[in-house]
Amino acid sequence: MANGLRGLPDSFLRVLVVFLVLIVAVIVIGGALPTEFKDHSRHVQATIAREAALPIRFAGSTECGTCHDEARLKQIGYHRNLSCETCHGAAKAHTENPVEVKPAAPRKRESCATCHHFDPSRPTGFAQINPVMHFPRQACISCHDPHQAQPPSVPEECSACHAEIARTKAVSPHALLECTECHTVPAEHKVAPRITRASIPTERGFCGKCHDKDTATLQPPKIDINTHGEKYLCWQCHYPHMPEVR
Ligand code: HEC
Ligand code: HEC
Ligand code: HEC
Ligand code: HEC
Ligand code: HEC
Ligand code: HEC
Ligand code: HEC
Ligand code: HEC
Structure with a gap:
């Protein structure tokens, strides 16, 4: 016989039966599980506890200004959108013990070049230089103040x-x-x-x-x-x- 109940094809009925069995199984198993298996709040709490226990390494971008004048300088310059710790590294320990823990200062040309060496994939108009051509063998900071970065003079040509x-x-x-x-x-x-x-x-x-x-x-x-x-x-x-x- 090609057709079963109310003229529906057998193949359709077989698929329907499989689906019904699956749905019943899900309901039965779901009802039988202990409640703690289904409680999301336990998972959320465990994650919060785990993350909160991690040591805090970054002080945040406003903290440094309470002791350092560089923050005021940076605010009016091209680097205003960089946080201090982008260049100086995580410095929470320094804010708690300024005299014994000193953040490193990135004085090498390479560290400025990370963001400024020419790379065509950077946004159009972003300030870029070719480190091989741009005043080689001299520290960038001998001409540019890292806290108030700008070209030292307006070029004529x-x-x-x-x-x-x-x-x-x-x-x-x-x-x-x-x-x-x-x-x-x-x-x-x-x-x-x-x-x-x-x-x-x-x-x-x-x-x-x-x-x-x-x-x-x-x-x-x-x-x-x-x-x-x-x-x-x-x-x-x-x-x-x-x-x-x-
Ligand atoms: C509670 C005050 C205080 C805060 C907040 C503070 N600093 Fe300092 N910082 C100092 C003092 C004091 C010194 C000088 C230590 C010395 O020369 O003995 C210093 C020195 C430095 C130096 C120079 C290190 C060197 O080798 O000369 C850097 C760089 C620096 N701080 C960066 C930061 C950054 C970045 C932050 C924010 C995350 C920050 N500081 C927050 C007090 C502070
Ligand atoms: C673009 C990277 C960059 C950023 C952003 C930056 N710094 Fe610096 N910072 C440097 C470099 C490079 C030096 C070393 C300068 C030198 O030796 O002349 C330095 C030196 C310092 C010093 C030591 C000053 C001295 O004369 O020895 C302090 C203090 C300092 N920075 C604090 C800060 C604070 C506070 C901020 C955020 C408001 C900040 N810096 C943001 C790169 C940066
Ligand atoms: C984390 C990325 C980053 C680092 C590291 C960095 N800069 Fe910058 N720099 C920027 C951004 C962002 C601007 C703002 C660009 C703009 O507004 O068009 C900028 C702007 C400048 C400008 C002004 C360019 C202009 O349009 O006239 C100079 C000069 C400059 N930086 C020099 C330096 C020097 C020197 C260092 C190393 C001490 C340095 N930068 C490190 C991101 C960086
Ligand atoms: C301090 C550096 C600087 C100097 C000096 C300079 N330019 Fe430019 N110029 C730029 C930059 C950077 C751009 C790219 C702006 C962009 O693409 O967003 C530009 C863009 C241009 C454009 C394209 C404008 C557009 O809308 O696409 C022309 C044309 C131009 N400059 C001509 C000149 C001429 C001619 C001189 C000399 C009289 C000159 N520039 C001097 C930095 C400079
Ligand atoms: C001897 C001094 C000197 C040194 C060293 C130097 N610069 Fe410059 N920089 C200049 C001058 C002058 C300009 C203005 C444009 C020109 O004349 O080429 C400038 C312009 C720039 C600009 C703006 C370019 C633009 O298109 O708007 C950036 C960014 C820059 N320098 C980053 C750096 C970085 C990064 C280093 C280290 C790898 C560095 N500079 C080393 C003198 C210097
Ligand atoms: C569709 C492409 C195309 C366009 C648009 C075009 N040219 Fe040309 N042009 C050529 C070709 C190809 C040649 C060389 C063959 C020739 O002489 O016809 C040429 C030759 C020339 C010459 C040299 C003629 C000689 O005798 O040595 C000049 C000058 C010139 N073009 C200027 C212009 C000017 C000005 C415009 C805009 C008004 C322009 N072209 C637009 C393709 C073009
Ligand atoms: C004969 C006229 C002429 C002269 C001379 C000329 N330009 Fe152009 N320039 C143009 C035209 C036309 C465009 C537009 C090209 C396009 O849209 O494809 C242009 C585009 C530009 C651009 C935009 C970027 C690009 O490459 O398309 C810059 C930057 C520029 N010129 C700078 C200069 C500088 C710097 C000089 C001198 C060294 C100069 N131009 C000399 C006609 C000229
Ligand atoms: C101020 C006058 C002037 C303007 C404006 C000018 N040109 Fe020229 N052009 C010249 C001169 C001068 C020559 C060089 C003739 C020679 O080599 O003897 C030349 C040469 C050329 C040649 C080469 C012809 C050859 O036979 O080799 C072409 C192509 C050309 N121009 C296209 C353009 C286009 C395209 C523009 C517009 C963007 C333009 N010119 C704007 C003056 C101009």
Whole structure:
């Protein structure tokens, strides 16, 4: 017989029976278990007791300020979001016995580089340096105060921060063009580059003012701006800092 109760297929009834047996089993076993097996509060209490018994190693970010002026300095600088113990290590023991227990101070270049060496996966705009190029063989703290970190002086040259672009342009057909020919750069950009932005050309006509066949400028090679690569911005095909043709 292919069909059983009320015309349902046998295979369906067999699966139904298995499920019913399982559900009954769960209810029966659940009822038979002693209550302490089912009580979550015991587990929670045991975990709290275990964690609370661990020794406290970190004093927390506000504690240090009661004795050290560095806390006030750090508050107004770029490192304001770092806790003291990020650099100095766990220092609870020091706060309880300041004279005998001394936290270590990370004076080596490597310790600053942990956060600042160039790594393309860091957030855009995060301050990065190449430790091989950036004033090698000198301690970072000889120029930067770790508690009020900032560049010691405002650099004049664009190449201080855009070295790769400057080097690229220097050997390109655009070598004689100043950066400021194409970018408008407020003085504030050199102090806070991520807050005050330099401009970037936005339209084809910008390149056309030197390269369009109808312009009077003599030297630059000419193209017809109406037909040459017409659908795209010039710099979708020519890298502006190294415009190559072939
Ligand atoms: C109760 C006051 C007190 C608190 C709180 C305190 N310190 Fe100190 N700290 C001192 C004193 C006093 C010294 C100087 C000890 C000496 O030179 O004999 C010192 C020295 C230091 C030094 C220099 C060690 C050295 O080798 O010269 C560092 C670094 C330091 N503290 C970091 C911290 C950090 C980080 C915290 C917060 C977690 C902190 N301190 C909290 C009192 C305190
Ligand atoms: C970016 C890492 C960094 C952070 C964050 C930091 N420090 Fe330091 N700290 C250093 C370094 C590096 C030195 C060693 C400076 C030196 O030798 O000139 C130092 C030195 C010290 C000294 C000894 C000062 C001296 O002249 O010998 C104290 C005290 C101190 N730090 C306290 C603090 C406190 C308090 C905080 C938090 C408010 C803090 N530091 C945050 C890196 C840091
Ligand atoms: C735990 C990570 C960390 C460590 C270690 C660290 N820094 Fe920083 N640093 C930061 C952060 C975060 C900023 C803030 C970046 C921002 O606001 O754009 C910063 C900012 C700076 C700036 C300002 C950059 C600018 O935009 O002008 C300088 C300079 C600097 N750090 C130097 C140092 C030096 C020197 C050391 C070693 C004593 C050091 N840092 C260690 C995280 C770190
Ligand atoms: C001889 C002094 C000197 C030493 C040593 C030095 N710096 Fe600098 N740092 C500067 C100057 C000057 C600037 C400003 C930009 C420039 O001229 O390159 C700067 C800029 C920076 C910036 C900001 C870069 C940006 O893009 O905004 C960071 C971060 C930095 N330094 C971290 C470090 C770290 C980390 C070390 C150690 C590995 C270090 N510096 C060693 C002088 C120094
Ligand atoms: C103190 C370092 C510094 C100096 C000096 C500097 N810049 Fe920048 N500039 C930066 C940083 C950092 C960024 C990246 C900001 C970001 O990506 O968030 C930037 C971004 C730019 C951008 C891209 C802007 C954008 O919106 O994407 C241009 C264009 C630029 N700079 C041109 C210049 C020119 C031209 C000069 C010289 C007149 C110059 N910069 C000097 C640090 C500097
Ligand atoms: C011929 C005009 C021209 C000159 C000269 C020029 N730039 Fe640019 N720059 C551009 C254009 C156009 C872009 C936009 C490129 C894009 O969006 O792909 C740009 C983009 C940038 C950016 C953004 C990041 C990037 O690579 O796209 C920076 C930073 C920058 N320029 C810095 C400089 C510096 C520093 C100099 C001088 C050494 C300079 N530029 C010279 C036209 C120029
Ligand atoms: C201020 C004038 C000026 C502006 C603006 C300018 N250029 Fe140039 N361009 C030149 C000069 C000068 C040369 C070099 C000619 C030579 O080598 O004899 C050149 C060379 C070139 C070349 C190489 C041509 C060849 O035959 O090798 C290309 C491609 C180019 N520019 C593209 C661009 C693009 C794209 C822009 C816009 C982002 C731009 N230029 C903006 C002046 C300019
Ligand atoms: C679709 C890609 C594309 C776009 C967009 C484009 N170009 Fe070109 N450009 C080329 C190619 C490919 C060549 C070399 C072949 C040729 O001469 O047509 C070239 C050649 C040039 C030359 C050299 C001409 C010569 O006689 O030596 C200049 C200058 C130039 N482009 C400027 C520009 C300017 C300015 C713009 C924006 C108005 C622009 N290009 C947009 C692809 C493009």
